[in-house]
Amino acid sequence: PAPGGCAVDGFCVSDGAYNPVNSCQLCDETSSQTSWTNKNLGPCNDEDPCTNNDVCVLGQCDGTPVVDTYEHNDSKTVATQLGSIGDGADWPAGQVGASLFGVGDEDWFQYTVSDDWFSKIRPRADLVVTPEQSSYEICVYMACSGGDELELKSCQAGEEATGPDGLKGCCGSDSAKIEINCKGSNDSGTVYVQVKHLSGPWTCDPYAFQWGDD
Numbered sequence: 001p002a003p004g005g006c007a008v009d010g011f012c013v014s015d016g017a018y019n020p021v022n023s024c025q026l027c028d029e030t031s032s033q034t035s036w037t038n039k040n041l042g043p044c045n046d047e048d049p050c051t052n053n054d055v056c057v058l059g060q061c062d063g064t065p066v067v068d069t070y071e072h073n074d075s076k077t078v079a080t081q082l083g084s085i086g087d088g089a090d091w092p093a094g095q096v097g098a099s100l101f102g103v104g105d106e107d108w109f110q111y112t113v114s115d116d117w118f119s120k121i122r123p124r125a126d127l128v129v130t131p132e133q134s135s136y137e138i139c140v141y142m143a144c145s146g147g148d149e150l151e152l153k154s155c156q157a158g159e160e161a162t163g164p165d166g167l168k169g170c171c172g173s174d175s176a177k178i179e180i181n182c183k184g185s186n187d188s189g190t191v192y193v194q195v196k197h198l199s200g201p202w203t204c205d206p207y208a209f210q211w212g213d214d
Contacts, residue, residue: 006033024056050101050204065102066204070109076164079108079192085213086116087187091124093212100136100197101204109193113142113213115186122156122214123191124177129208134200138209140176141169141192148184167192177214 005014006027019025023044025036038059046054051063073080085093098107113121123140130136141163144150150168152160156179158172169192170176182189193211 005029006035008035022059022061024059024061066099067101067105068098068206070096070098070107073108074106076108076110076167076192076194079110082109082111082193082211084112084114086114087119087121087213088117089213091212091214092126092210095128095208095210097129097206097208098195099204099206100195101202103202105202106197107195109195109211110190111193111211112188112190114188120179121187121189122177122179123212124157124175124214125193125209125211126157126175127173127195127207127209129206131200131203131205131207134203135173135198136207137171137173137196137198138176139163139169139171139192139194139196140178141167141194142178142180142189143167143192144180144182144184144187144189146184148182148189150189151181151183153179153181163192163194173198 005012013027015027015029017027019036024039028037031037039056042056044054044056044061046061046063050066054061054063070080125138125140127138152168155170156177158170158176161169161171170178
């Protein structure tokens, strides 16, 4: 090729011209006159609405996943605290809106429930919004206060499941509700809610669930 340009893909292009199909590659005659040169750093657009702060990395446009304000709550140990309620509280105690993104993300939340009234503790969580064409699962687990052993008496919604650290609970595609008995002086404890992606596209579109004691 003549000085001042590159010959790539069967065309002559000017020095500094970008690859028309990849904005993270350009003609840099000081690097190569016969191939596109990968650009490192510099803004780009990966055309993905679920990423931002897109930047060129070794010739590819790489964006940062858009995440909700609860991140990083990807495990039981970093579960987001929702609050405290008594077993006489009205259902629902609250509603949470969040998202599962990027690939492999899951969300954990926790709240405490106290054995205050002459009623049974039945922690519950219901998915009320999920992204189109995606299937999610919601799980409710509980740990008794003071390390007392928990008896899972029944799943009033969902199927029986075992979570991290041997947590006992139930999981369902739209709702999970458990009836428990703590083998101590009362049934107070910490409830954990887990939201997982089962199938369909990964998207930053929001989901929502209601939580409380029913």
